[in-house]
Amino acid sequence: MRADVAVAGSGAAQISALLMRLEEERGGQVVEPVFDFSEPGCDLSAWGALDDVVMGGVSQGQISLVNRNQLDQQAVFAGVVSTDNSGGFSSVRTQNFEPPFNFSGWMGLRLEVKGDGHRYKFILRNNAGWDSPAYIYGFDTVADEWISVDVPFAELVPTFRARSVPDASPYESAKTVSFQLMLSKFEYDKRLNPRFTAGPFKLAIKRIGLYRVQQDEAILQA
Template sequence: MRLIPMSSRLLLTSLLLMPYLLMTQGANAKMQGLELLAHPGHWEIVNDGVMGGRSQSRLSEALTKQQEYILRFSGQVSLENNGGFASVSRSLNHEEQHTLKQSNPRRISVEALGDGKRYQLRLKVLKQGQLVGYKAGFTTQAATDGQWSFEPSDFIETFRGNDYPERASPDFTQIIAVGLLIGDGQEGDFELQLREIGIQE
């Protein structure tokens, strides 16, 4: 994980931000009118309730004082009933998947106002006809803007709570979904104000 080079060209910028048509230059062809809607309904919330836990999370839209659009991922993590995590996930549509396959994505960037807690950037990647999960962690500072950049080597394969660091890194051209998760025994309220999630060359 490293700081984001400002000169990087975005392939799929602001997966959750900027609710208007995006004009950008891909690796081999120009993308015109790629619509990346910001509505929270494009995301799926998955909390520990699937295992009997009591954690809660929500997504909401807001504007900063500078009139910047943000998506707020917030809620409460509970350790009751063997729970302890909250997450959201956004599937890429067919056009976005095609863009990745025709390009050379090398990093994923996250920009957010933190709360001092640790989060995981989650991926679902198509590998030999199967969906495989990967994770990479990042730590925020309370009430502080942060930027994080992740390369394939920053991710480790994970499945139902078990990690497999010895396995190969993900192929970013095969990303099917991007998500965020908070867990690691961090009980209590959380709030991450997301300004950008982008997949870059």
């Protein structure tokens, strides 16, 4: 994994990550961190806020690192989402990865998150354009509980400006240009988010990583 994104760590945090990987391998899967927000020296400079203010709304969100240099260090996406002025979403998005990530051979992304009961979106793109097609995956959170969320590349829904594009090409994992996390009133095609409520929100993220079935496991199942 590229060193500018997968931040190397040491000490207890590194041991914890190693134990987590060994546990996943025993379960027949391999997990490789992409963003590990629990590691010492973690940098959030690749991430920035993108809210409905671009459409005249008033929602506000940000991402920050909390419990810095402690065992429970994590990133937190938090703020207030409002439906005033026809708004209703808050998000954080990475800068474009240059060059794009090649995730060939991996099944998808795994998020380790602690939410507030809201339903969020994880969004990926194959195109560097700011207003480009987006591939989305909605996931529910459990209030104040850490959970693992798998985002299978094969289940990403292609959309453009919040409308699904049924005839779009499947997501190209070999050309991953950016990540985005979003809380929105809508899912896509004007479908309402069933868990949306305006007001404060908070999503803690420990890691974003890749997962796949172990090679020997895949051979046995073939």
